[in-house]
Structure formats: C-alpha cells, structure tokens
Amino acid sequence: METAKKGFFNKFLNGVERVGNKLPDPFILFVYMALGVIILSWIFSLFNAQVTHPGTGETLTIKNLASGEGLRYIVTSMIENFTGFAPLGIVLAMMLGIGLTEKVGMLDYAIRKTIMKSPPWLLTYSVAFVGVMGNLASDAAMLLIPPLAAMVFYKVGRHPLAGLAVGYASSGAGFTANLLIVGTDALLAGISTEAAKIIDESIVVTPADNWYFNIVSVFVITFLAGFITSKFIEPRLGKYSGEAVEVDVEEDPPNAGKGFRNSMIAALIFLVLVYLSVGFSWSPLRSEEGKVIPSPFLTGIVPILLFLFLTVGVTYGVTVGKIKSGKDIAAYMAEAMKDMSSYIVLIFAISQFIAYFNWSNIGIWVAVNGAEFLESVNFTGIGLIIGYIIFTACMNFLITSGSAKWALEAPIFVPMFMQLGYHPAFTQAAYRIADSSTNIVTPLMPYMVVVLTFMQKYDKKAGIGTLISLMLPYSISFLVAWIILILLFFYAGIPFGPGITPYL
Structure with missing residues (x-):
C-alpha cells in the first residue's frame, strides 16, 4: 500500500512538473494574455456585447482592440500604461530603501544573529519568526534562512533537516505576514487598485490595508511552524546519524x-x-x-x-x-535596482494586459455577469471566498510567481467580488493566504532546487519528494489556520487594516 501511495504521489508531482514546465515564462504568458484579450474583444464586438456599469448606470459596449480605434489605443497608450501602472513606482521606491539596507549587510546580520543567539528552548520558534519576517529581504530570505537554520540545528545537536524545514516553510509562508509594511504589500496593493478601477475609479488599496491581518498572521504562523517542527518533523526525522559536516560561519564586519x-x-x-x-x-x-x-x-x-x-x-x-560618501549610497541603491530588472520587464507586459482588459470593457462585463451568476446560484457568502482560496492554492502549482498570479487573477476576481459587496483589500488578503500556503510544496518553485542542494549536504539521498514530504504538514496546516483566521476576522468584524472591513 505504501509503495502504491508513493507511486501515485510521485506520478502526481511529475504531472504537476510536466504541466508547469510547459507554461511560458511569466513575461511571455502576459504577452499571450494581452493577445487573448485582443482576440476576445473582437469576438465580443461581433455579437455587440454590452453591459450596464453598476456605478454610473451607463451602457457600455465591448470595444474592439482589433479595430482602427483599438490599434490607435494600443500604440498611443503603451508607454503611459507602463509608466502609469500603480505598482511600478510604489515598489521601486520601497526597494530603494529596503535594497540599500540589504546591500550594506544589515538585514543579513540581523537574521543571522537572531537565529544563532537564540537559546536552545527558543531556537525553533526564533527560526520560524525570522523566516516569516524575512520577506523584508524579499526572495533572499528563502536562500539565506534555510541553510543557516540547518547549520545552527546541527551545531546544537539537533537534526539539521528539521532546521532547514522550519526555515524554508516559514520564509515561504512569510509573504503574507510581517509586523512591518514591506515591498510585497506595495506591489499587491498597486495591482488591486488597478483592478478595482474597473468598477470604481475612486477606490485606492493602500499597502497598509492588510496590515492588521498580517501582524496577527506573524504570530499564528510562527507558533504553528514551531509546533509542527517540534511535535511532528523532528520525531519523524529522529536523531541525526549522517556523516560529519563542516559548517562555516560567515564573519561579520x-x-x-x-x-x-x-x-x-x-x-x-x-x-x-x-x-x-x-x-x-x-x-x-x-x-x-x-x-x-x-x-x-x-x-x-x-x-x-x-x-x-x-x-x-x-x-x-x-x-x-561600507558607506563613506553619498556616492556609496547611490551605488548600493543602484545595485538594489539591478535586482528589480526582471520585475520591471514583467510589469511592462502586465500593465498592457490590464490596460487592454479595462479599455475593452471586458473586465466590467466579466465582473457584472460573473457576479449575477453567483447571485443566481446563491453562492455569494464566505463559502465563495473559501472556494476562491482553495482555487488559488491549487493554481500555485502551475504559476509560482505571486505578483504574476495576482496580476492574472485580480482583474477578474476583484471587480467580481466588488459587485458582491466585498472590499478589494479583503479579496487581496484571501489571495495572499492561498498563495503563501502552497509556495513550499510546488516543484516549480525556483528556490526548491537550491534548498534541495542544501538538504543534500546532510542527506545525500534526499530528493524533491523528501523535501515536499517535509513541507506538506506545514503547507496544509498553514492553509487551514489561515482560513480559520480569515473567518475569525470576517465574523468578529476585526479590520484587516486601518478602516478596512470585508465589505465596501
């Protein structure tokens, strides 16, 4: 029976990997999506599709992007779509400061010292807390924290793979939890704002709109990651009996x-x-x-x-x-901007896709008709939100980029749920917990291979299946706990951020 289960699980993972690898790069994916909107607008225009704007009562016709008018819009708006895209300036501004702090070594120092100086009884929870908070350093946390945690666990006589597991799980889940407002908040809020404009031009989702929910999430995920490690992961791994490993500790200035x-x-x-x-x-x-x-x-x-x-x-x-003059400050900030180059390229394609979606009126047509359908089948309550969370958690197996996936989903679900009375920031919170929960179990996560390399330092036979089997208890527990938490906020009327409730 165990062999059959293992065979089925491996086949499932292989299938996910095959399908995911056939998807194009996120940039090309959004180029295709933009072309798809152009084709859809032409098809809709053939049937003279119309929709009544819920806010103004105006009758809107689907505009054809493949027409002369559409071509003029595409050519004349392309630069403005890119430079005027809300998340671009917000995220780049945030990363000027966060990037400088990272490049001078301050974040790295804080992370390492917090973990290495933790007392043994608090070590597991310290790693979990630092992992969750590590998204201050963006994706770098997923590369820095797991090997550091494995090394510290090894040095104090505990199983190094347990340290690596809690480090990877908490840093992967941390993109929805932080005591501070960070770059991820700015990025997602900008995309949410653009999507909300399909229904209401006046709505602005700020980076602080999920802040209270994020703060509570820090402590929930920290406790849960530490508890799972101590009660399930370490007992399952047992005592470490591998070969002696040489570990190097980086010297500080x-x-x-x-x-x-x-x-x-x-x-x-x-x-x-x-x-x-x-x-x-x-x-x-x-x-x-x-x-x-x-x-x-x-x-x-x-x-x-x-x-x-x-x-x-x-x-x-x-x-x-490390900083001796203003020239050094500018150099470190420029170095941080180099790390954002792939994001800037991706934003160019995303901004065109969302702009075409809005200009053609397809976005509002989908929102209004989708909301009417959900109301007709009486599927508009919190069950709808939970269904959306599970849908996005599954989508994470195919598209691992959180920003790309939200840029794909937001123009559809934000306006649709606004039609049902839900605030865009609430929909955004639902998206974030789904995306963060399954980050750590998808074979397509680019950092999984790197973390596997760190794992094989202590266990030569470890493979992707080994890593995913360690991550599954965290992933499932995080998803369940976050759904319970969002239900608690929903029914208790707790604001998700300053002045933000589930309803508009």
Whole structure:
C-alpha cells in the first residue's frame, strides 16, 4: 500500500512538473494574455456585447482592440500604461530603501544573529519568526534562512533537516505576514487598485490595508511552524546519524554589532518623529478633520517607509565603514535596482494586459455577469471566498510567481467580488493566504532546487519528494489556520487594516 501511495504521489508531482514546465515564462504568458484579450474583444464586438456599469448606470459596449480605434489605443497608450501602472513606482521606491539596507549587510546580520543567539528552548520558534519576517529581504530570505537554520540545528545537536524545514516553510509562508509594511504589500496593493478601477475609479488599496491581518498572521504562523517542527518533523526525522559536516560561519564586519545598535537607535528616533507627525489632533499628517483614517499618513506610507529603511541602512553602513560618501549610497541603491530588472520587464507586459482588459470593457462585463451568476446560484457568502482560496492554492502549482498570479487573477476576481459587496483589500488578503500556503510544496518553485542542494549536504539521498514530504504538514496546516483566521476576522468584524472591513 505504501509503495502504491508513493507511486501515485510521485506520478502526481511529475504531472504537476510536466504541466508547469510547459507554461511560458511569466513575461511571455502576459504577452499571450494581452493577445487573448485582443482576440476576445473582437469576438465580443461581433455579437455587440454590452453591459450596464453598476456605478454610473451607463451602457457600455465591448470595444474592439482589433479595430482602427483599438490599434490607435494600443500604440498611443503603451508607454503611459507602463509608466502609469500603480505598482511600478510604489515598489521601486520601497526597494530603494529596503535594497540599500540589504546591500550594506544589515538585514543579513540581523537574521543571522537572531537565529544563532537564540537559546536552545527558543531556537525553533526564533527560526520560524525570522523566516516569516524575512520577506523584508524579499526572495533572499528563502536562500539565506534555510541553510543557516540547518547549520545552527546541527551545531546544537539537533537534526539539521528539521532546521532547514522550519526555515524554508516559514520564509515561504512569510509573504503574507510581517509586523512591518514591506515591498510585497506595495506591489499587491498597486495591482488591486488597478483592478478595482474597473468598477470604481475612486477606490485606492493602500499597502497598509492588510496590515492588521498580517501582524496577527506573524504570530499564528510562527507558533504553528514551531509546533509542527517540534511535535511532528523532528520525531519523524529522529536523531541525526549522517556523516560529519563542516559548517562555516560567515564573519561579520568588526563594527557590525555597533552598527546594528546605532541603526536601531536611528530607527527609534525616526519613529518618534513619525509619531509626532501623526499622533496628535494637530499633527500635520492627519486629515483636515484630525483623523488618521483616512489621512496623508496612510496615503504617504510608502515614502515614510522608504525614509525609515534609508535611515537604518545608511546608519549601519556608515558605522561599519561600507558607506563613506553619498556616492556609496547611490551605488548600493543602484545595485538594489539591478535586482528589480526582471520585475520591471514583467510589469511592462502586465500593465498592457490590464490596460487592454479595462479599455475593452471586458473586465466590467466579466465582473457584472460573473457576479449575477453567483447571485443566481446563491453562492455569494464566505463559502465563495473559501472556494476562491482553495482555487488559488491549487493554481500555485502551475504559476509560482505571486505578483504574476495576482496580476492574472485580480482583474477578474476583484471587480467580481466588488459587485458582491466585498472590499478589494479583503479579496487581496484571501489571495495572499492561498498563495503563501502552497509556495513550499510546488516543484516549480525556483528556490526548491537550491534548498534541495542544501538538504543534500546532510542527506545525500534526499530528493524533491523528501523535501515536499517535509513541507506538506506545514503547507496544509498553514492553509487551514489561515482560513480559520480569515473567518475569525470576517465574523468578529476585526479590520484587516486601518478602516478596512470585508465589505465596501
């Protein structure tokens, strides 16, 4: 029976890998999607398809992108579609600050010291917490934390693969959880805003709109990852009996400790200034009515975070000697922007696809008719949201890029769920927990092969199946726990972010 199960599981994984590998690169995928919208607009126009705008009552006809008018729009709007795409500027601005902090070594130092200095009884949960918070460094967390955790577990006499497992699971799930507002929040919020404009031009999803949910998620996922590791993963692995492994510990700059201390002091001073600018009724970043929700503070949260990370990164860099002049600051920021080159290329294709979807009126047609269908079958409650979460979790096996998948789904589901009364930020939260839960079990995740290489350092016979079997308990538990958490927020009326409830 075990052989049959193993055979079926392997066949399933092989099938997922085959289908996924046949999908084009995300950039080419969105080029095809844009071409698909052009063809669909032509077909819809043949039948004179129309839809009534729910907000204005105006009757809208599907516009043909393959017509002369459509060609003029494609040619004249291409640059504006790209440069005016909301996520582009927001994410690049965030990464100027976060990237500088990463390039001077401050994030790396904080991650390593937090894990390596944890007491043995707290080590598992420290790794989980650092893994979840590691998305400050974006994808780099999935490459830095698992091998570091395996090394620390090995040095204290625990099974290194248990450390690697909790490091990989928590950093993979961390893209929906953080105590701070990070680049992922800015990226997804920008795409959500563009999608929401199909129904209502005035709606803006800010990077802070899932913040409260993210904060609670940090502690839920940290506890769950630590508990699963201690109660299931380590007992299953048993005592490590592999060959002795030589582990190297990277040396820190001489003043790294002082640099970290100074950067934390600078961050504290900066946060005090932010509090003064928003904490009182007379504060300049409050609204004219003296409110925080809405206010210039929430609207300008990205520039505020940019300056926070610049303050921390420059302070650390100057103290450890990596920044000696303004030229060094610019060089590190430019280096961080190089890492964003693939994202910029992808955004060019995504922006055209969404613009065509909106201009042709296909987006609002799908939203209105999709919502009417769901209402006709009486499938509009929280069960619909749970169904959407499970659908996206399965989609993650084929498209692993979180931003690409949201850019594909948002123009369809955000307007549709808005028609049913759901806030775009609520739909975005549902998307994020689905995407993060199954990141770690799809064979198409590009970092899985790298993590497998780290695993084989301690177990020569380990394969993709070994890694996925370790990740499945985390993945299933995270998905179930997050669904319970979103239900708790939903029914208890807890805001997902400042002023954000499930309903519009």
